Amino acid sequence: MPMSRVRQVSEFSKESSQTLRPESSKPFWKIWWLEMVCILVSLVAFVAIVLVLDHFDNQALPNWPFKATLNTFIALLTTVAKGAFMFPVSMAISQTKWTWFLQDRPLYDFHAIDQASRGFWGSLVLMSRVRLRHFVVLGALLMVVNVVTTPLTQLAISYPARDEVAVGEDASTRVISAIDLDPGPLGILVRRALQIGSVPETGSFLAPIPPHRGLSASCATGNCTFDPYQSLGVCVKTANITSQLNVRELDAARPEDFELFGDTDPSKGKAWAASLPGGIEMGHRSPMAFMTYTLNGTDTYGFVDEPGLVGSRVISVVLLHTTPLFDNVTWYDPGRMWPLAEIFGYFDGFRHEATEFLFHVCVQSFETRVHMGVEETVVMESLGQPVVEDAGFFLNLTCNSLLDDGTWCNYNPDEWNKTLSLEAPSSVNLTAGSNSSTTNDGNVFVTTYGAMETIARQMNGALGGWAEARFSPEEYDRMSAAVRLYGTRQYFSQALFAEVLFDMTSMVNLTRRAASLHNIMQTLRNYEHQTDSPAAFNVTGHAWKEVSYVHVSWEWITFLAVELALAVLFLAITMVTQSRAGRGANRDFVHADSKDSALAGLVVLGHKGRDIVGDGLRPVSELENSSKRLRVRLEGNELVPVNRD
Template identity: 25%
Template sequence: MAAPYLHPQSSFSEVGLAPNTGAVEEPSRASPPKDTNKRGQSPTVSLTETWTSSPASTQQGSFKEKNGSRTSFGRSSTTSETTWFPEVVCLIIGFASIGAIIGVLAHYNDRTLPQWPYSITLNTIIALLTALANGTLAVPLSNGISQLKWDRFKKDRTVLTDMDLFDQASRGPLGAFNLIARAPGRMMGSFGASITILAFALGPFSQQVATYQNRMVGTDKIAKLPVAVNYTGVLPGDSSSNGYVPILPMKAAVYNGLFAESNPLNPFAVTCETGNCTWPAVDTLAVCSSCIDVTSMMSRYCPNGVPANGDVSTCGWQLPNGAMLNTSTDVFSMTSYLPSPYGLQPYTTILELYFLGTEAQSGPPLNYNPWARQCTLEYCVQTIETAVVDGTLSQNVTQTTTNSTTVNVGSTNGTLPVSITSPNGSSVFISEAAALGIQSWFSDLFMNGSASRNASATVVKDQSVIVNLTVGISSGTTYFDTDIVQTFYWDYYEYADGIGQAMTDLATAMTVAFRTFNGVDKIPGTAYGLEVHLRVRWSWIVVPVLIVLCTILFLAMVIFNANRHKVPLWKGNALAVMFCGMGLDHDSRKLFRGKQSLKERMDVAKHVRVQLDGQGNMAAI
């Protein structure tokens, strides 16, 4: 097909494209032709001469002028102008970048963060790969959209402003949005523009895939747990009933368990360098306590017998074993029983305490409601699970083992230690001397006593503790025989299970004394340290993968469409507009005269329709 017709009187100056420099020099001439159609003093490039091309010259890449001379431009096309190789390479790089992100995240998922040289972090790698993917995927998207404008002009007559619309769409999301809104690109143009907009989410979504969480992991730090397999702490004592007395740490532990308001485990020291440690369940020598309600076994006790009138309101209360409240003025009593070699108690028993009272824990004052508790303290083996969390020690007793064997009345007193077989088959014991020393001291410490509201001389003694109490429903001046009676009385009315808790604290304190005695075993445990690990949220990777797949599909559609319609691969080349030639007639060119601003020319271009012919030239319709 012949070159498009150019009006003899038309020039670039008529459409406002006249250069403000010297005349353009043609490659094959010594000097440019003079332009006779000047406007003012501005030099213009005249298009009054018609250029034609022959098939032979077209094939060789040269043009023939009307005077017969030939100007050869050679083969100036590059690979990017004739193939889709650069776009395919960029697409492969973008695909590989997203694949690398997935691979790196999959490798380090649920693992400790890697330590790389120069303080390079995992976020740096993800950001770098994301930027690489974003940049390389932009090439096929931009060139694909640019190529679609030539397809648009090839297939149908189109307003000139669509040329700019496609160019803007290939440069960023704002132009892409305008392309979608005006929809001149039909399906493929809108599809490519949508991917361009969606591609801006590639970076944020890639960064959201990786999250960092803290967790505890085992370290090589030291974790040691004291465990008692025996106890032999005792001192000789001439003043004791059996010649032995406990060592001072044991006495301190007992007082701490009875009187201290703090946790009786506080003196117990474990080695945990990280502040978070665990140990396997261990068996240790311990002291166990238990309490039961024996109120049903109470009966009236009248020291002088039942009055003749049958009124027992002034009488006290008693249990079958002899524990009693002497009179109605006694509101609380404690009776202790120590095992003897000729008794029927298990020889692991340390002490039995019986508590009786006449006042209820709650209700109106003077609400008489007699009650009785039996509490036992004995040696045992405890299976304990131990942990230190944020520096705070916690223990959980999962199993308790005792020895219920009673003392053989035919045996010699004090020939054997108190021995208990643990669940793992090993034997733990407390030496005979240590057991006798504790028993001797307890016989004085837990002597029988009571609390009374009677201020008579027969009740008040020199060693009595006089306290004006306001605790529970009990109030007023109360007289206590000993400090031990006072503490159990207080605990009963102050707390729901006060006596039982007091016995538990006492047992725990004695167990701590066993486990902190010299020579105890140290069980190794696991010390945990805080570690930051990677947690991958795979749902966030969907958008980056979708962008890559859509870009592949879009480029394939553009390539197929260009081959199908024989559209030149001009893509976004700005020179292509110059090369194709704007075959506007003289009347069409007049429309642009006097239009100085770009906006005015754009308004005119909306009404000028052109179409790309078979030879790659723009022809006005």
């Protein structure tokens, strides 16, 4: 080397030793001010995330400009928060390598810590190398976790759907506060209701129609709810009065007994008569027979102890019928049609039964809900109590039976304007008004004598009838002629005989038979409820629409909070450790602000270390092997070897 070059290097070395060594390290705040500002920015971003999510939690989706979404906003703030606190973590890891070498360490650790400050893989390597022997592992762990948890904040936001009130959309249902139509129009409506009600919507009337049929709710959105409301209609109650029956076998020596059948030939076989006190009697030869009878005036068998109920009575109908009996039903195949002749062959006797059906005006409380266009109406409470207690019978009805001279009832036009007021169930108040000509005062519902008489006359004509199934070998090919059926309007009698009492499935399942008998009467009652009047009006409910809303799962936000807290803790430990190291004996700690400086890394290894490792670039694998063998320690402002392999 030329002498001039040697002198230049020597002079630079002297200058370096005099000018590059500072008299003291920088003030603490000047070294870490940028990291502390970043932590503050991260805290502000995190608080903003919490405030925004708390504001929109369980609220409608925000409508921001440029179609920006809440996820976009939170993703931006999360990126700011994570980026802001990961910068100090990276700097703190880099700074740790200077305090790390205050003790004897392999030179390779300098490279490992530097790589950990730069990313995921280097942090994994450092964690496997250092494990839990130094707090720098906390910083490396944050570098790893930051990569894994970056998408988790987005999981905090979901958009489930819920129902909200659709303002301005129709939600209404029709109710009646008074039955006061003129007899002519009302009679047509009731007759139609009875005819439709005699047709089963399910086989053999297995289920009654909904209780509010004919006054279906109007729901514009397909999802509506209604507060409990009340409406006036017709209810039915049943009473088993079989215990009052008197059954006798008719004497063939008395031909007059057989006039019940329209013939006087006792040679056609046995016959029976089932009677109730008061002269109601059904005579029959067949084990399959029924008869209905309308009670007149104040007559009742099953409701003597309910004066309030009979005071609001429209009509009471007694049903006398036989119940065929079977010792076993293993022979029954529900998948085939059963000719009447075969059914007779399986009978093991029969018994007689009697039921009273009392139809009365009543006030019912309903609860209606429409879900996805399907209405569900539940009767919460019914009351048929007249306002005036112990008023006795209101409707004085006298009707003939079929066996007398047709199903006609008397008219009482002089009584048509009389009114009967009924109490409403106390659970609900009627809040809507009425345009009825009949006064409705508060919770009092009103009907007129003329309306009740019209309903009763129409029901008497529809429900009156009797039928008997007979079989003889010569009639085997004419099975339709084997059933003698009589009624003014035979649609109900046919339904009662074929769909309820003597449907094959019902006869072998008496529980189902009893349910069907109850349901056909309920069906009639429900169709009568659709009878409109000037006192019909709408009650409004709430129309709901399905909307998405913001739901925040706060547990996912805790990941970000924990990361931020650990970043603050790691930075604080690093700063405290550096501060204590700077106060050590004979250490001016000139590397306090070196952090991740590449220049500091270039000059920190002393001449002795370079002599051992070697000068200049070499393959990385050779450099790694050499650095793993060489242990160094930071003394003053350079790394010096402490041993040599």
